[in-house]
Amino acid sequence: MFWRRIEKEKATPGKASKYSDWKPELAKEASHRCVYCSIFEGHFGGQRNFHVEHFRPKSLREDLTMVYANLFYACGICNIFKSDDWPSEPKAGDYSFIHYPDPSQTDYSDFLAIDASGLVASQSVTGRYIIEQLHLNRPQMVINRRLIALVNELTALSGELEQYVQADNQPDDMKELVSVFASIITLLKELWFAVPYEAKQTR
Secondary structure (H helix, E strand, O other): OOOOOOOHHHOOOOOOOOHHHHHHHHHHHOOOEOOOOOOEHHHOOOHHHEEEEEOOOOOOOHHHOOOHHHEEEEEHHHHHHHOOOOOOOOOOOOOOOOOOOOOOOOOHHHOOEEOOOOOEEOOOHHHHHHHHHOOOOOHHHHHHHHHHHHHHHHHHHHHHHHHHHHHOOOOHHHHHHHHHHHHHHHHHHHHHOOOOOOHHHHO
């Protein structure tokens, strides 16, 4: 629901003199979301508050500093919490030990789940470690997830209301009220997932 595998095999990055040059491409392939906490960049100040994350840390694998396959889009908070932490090499599909699964090989929804209160939980060793290490249940994230769930509920309710007023021949003022409600929900969803600016606009 919140996470998805990053399809690096489809990437066609251009030439770059430094890894930060690839930030727009990394943002696009991640759907403008942090690969770890999945916060949308529009909810966290835009691209300036996001980093180019070295999956295998530069301090351990300097040879991968400019390797696109090792680079991901991450919010500044997750990137700082992860930093040079690298407990062990990942094994795709194995969540029984402490490590960071490669976002290009793993959908984090496979081992992380979000409950009704907006908290991230996991039954795996890997998941519990990442939740604690990256503080995935920091207050802003919990509220953000709850708001997304509420918008989804309102969207479903809006559709049901429209069907109801049409089927039961409700008065025009009731139809107008439902129409306004639907417009508000549509606008809220557009606002919720609007990219605030592009990287080139801040240069």
